[in-house]
Amino acid sequence: MNKNIFRKISYGVYIITTMDGERPTGCTANSVMQVTSSPATIAVSLNHNNFTNECIQKANKFAISILSETSDPFVIRMFGFRSGKDTNKFEGMAYEMRENLPVIKDACGYIVCEVIDKMETETHTVFLGQVIDGDVFDDATEAMTYAYYHRVIKGKSPKNAPTYLPDEGKK
Ligand SMILES: Cc1cc2nc3c(=O)[nH]c(=O)nc-3n(C[C@H](O)[C@H](O)[C@H](O)COP(=O)(O)O)c2cc1C
Numbered sequence: 511m512n513k514n515i516f517r518k519i520s521y522g523v524y525i526i527t528t529m530d531g532e533r534p535t536g537c538t539a540n541s542v543m544q545v546t547s548s549p550a551t552i553a554v555s556l557n558h559n560n561f562t563n564e565c566i567q568k569a570n571k572f573a574i575s576i577l578s579e580t581s582d583p584f585v586i587r588m589f590g591f592r593s594g595k596d597t598n599k600f601e602g603m604a605y606e607m608r609e610n611l612p613v614i615k616d617a618c619g620y621i622v623c624e625v626i627d628k629m630e631t632e633t634h635t636v637f638l639g640q641v642i643d644g645d646v647f648d649d650a651t652e653a654m655t656y657a658y659y660h661r662v663i664k665g666k667s668p669k670n671a672p673t674y675l676p677d678e679g680k681k
Pocket of ligand 1: 523535536537538539540541542555556557559560561562563586587589590591592593594595659665666667668670671672
């Protein structure tokens with residue numbers, strides 16, 4: 511099998527947030543898709559080792575901040591290469607509370623979901639969320655695609671990303 515075919519699947523870049531009790535936490539994810547429109551549902555795939563996964567299992571809610579091409583790459587790195595287990599990722603980060611969940615302000619906008627189902631794979635949980643709120647912060651800037659993140663920002667993805675390929679970056 512030629513695993514490079516997986517590079518041809520398109521994604522965006524998102525910050526998935528939830529609460530660890532009273533404390534906001536979250537992680538970067540590309541594996542987000544809208545599953546249905548009415549009622550609107552969204553699926554997100556999170557690694558079992560990600561602290562965000564553990565917190566969503568308890569809070570039963572998550573928010574998705576949809577990053578734009580002008581979102582600061584620092585946000586992606588802070589949420590994507592550190593763990594909320596031992597880091598307060600929201601320190602110095604501009605965010606707002608919506609439906610009691612934190613959403614990143616440096617984004618196109620956000621969606622808030624209640625978990626209505628989940629599927630366990632060997633490594634990841636696929637959470638299915640019903641949308642309970644959402645808004646656009648910035649209509650003028652394009653949403654960041656995963657391709658833009660790699661091509662323009664020259665970003666990498668860690669092993670916990672479902673799309674990780676060991677030889678990432680190599681042709
Ligand atoms: C661009 C990018 C995309 C990512 N996509 C996912 C994803 O879809 N699912 C996932 O489980 N982890 C993904 N990750 C990895 C998590 O963000 C990373 O493991 C993070 O440190 C987990 O933090 P936590 O332990 O606080 O939850 C991605 C990381 C980056 C940088």
